[in-house]
Amino acid sequence: MIDHEVLVWAGSMTADSGVLNLSPANPPTMVTVQVNHSASSQSMSVPFSMDQLVMFGDSITQFAWQPGGTGAELANYYQRRLDVVNRGFSGYNTTWALHVAKKVFAPPSPGYPSPPRKRIVTIWFGANDSVIPPKPQTVTPEDFVNNMCQLVEAVQTHANCPGGQHDGTKLLIILITPPPISIAMRAANLASRFPDWRPENMDRDPERTRLFAQLVCQVAQQKGLPVIDAWTAITKAADDNPCGSSAYLCDGLHLTPAGYAIVTEEFKSIIARYYPNFLPECLPHDFPWWGDIDTEHPENSFPGSC
DSSP, X not given: OEEEEEEEOOOEEOTTTOOEEOOTTSOOEEEEEEEOHHHHHHTSOOOOOOOEEEEEESHHHHGGGSTTOHXXXXXXXXXXXXXXXXXXXXXXXXXXXXXXXXXXXXXXXXXXXXXXOEEEEEEEOOTTTTSOTTSTTOOXXXXXXXXXXXXXXXXXXXXXXXXXXXXXXXXXXXXXXXOXXXXXHHHHHHHHHOTXXXXXXXXXXXXXXXXXXXXXXXXXXXXXXXXXXXXXXXXXHHHHSTTGGGGTBSSSSSBOHHHHHHHHHHHHHHHHHHOGGGSGGGSOOSXXXXXXXXXXXXXXXXXXXX
């Protein structure tokens, strides 16, 4: 039995309008009622839910659902296999993300259906943690490593992974490094948005961003997790492209579709080479393919639907 608090009004209903008449003499009263969820669930079908790929990160994750973004591309890649969920929070660093992780990856509440199972989780932070001190988003390298380890542990513990164990079969966690930055593009963007901005107010440094990318790789090695080194991959691509960083960064910080494409291909490569059990064709699909449906008795193709 589960206790629920509900409001009860001791008012009168007018027959013509169906409106409940309330007055100070009849204020609403909070009462506690008990609901037997286990009993009611026996007579109700369980709502359908798909396993999930959750992308957890900052604005680079949040914006990844734009056309050509990694989130949008993976949603297409895993169609009818995994729901690809956007959990990107613009401007966030890992310190703040720890508080979000407790809610995003919270265990199910007793008496309620379990949330959709997380099969793949990407953790993509560092772009804001690496801002130049004393900006409000900055995080020390030591705290960043500690925070990243805690984020991994939070996902392993709460994302429907029994015992918090990561074995690459039930739950796959992939870390992603921050991409490189372009000082020239970043300066132009800030100057266009803030008329009083001056170069001495630059909030990011390429070498500091590179350090935080290396720290993500360090955490991945420490935790035995795969990592997408976006910093190295995009830097190499920019060096080989006549357009340089502008082909992959839209404002010196965030990614263009071409920048996201590099991350997407790195993701697919990791899956194909090391975790083929997470290839789309190796995952169960949601409902029968149309050609497999019993046309005479379609209900037989959908157990539990009646």
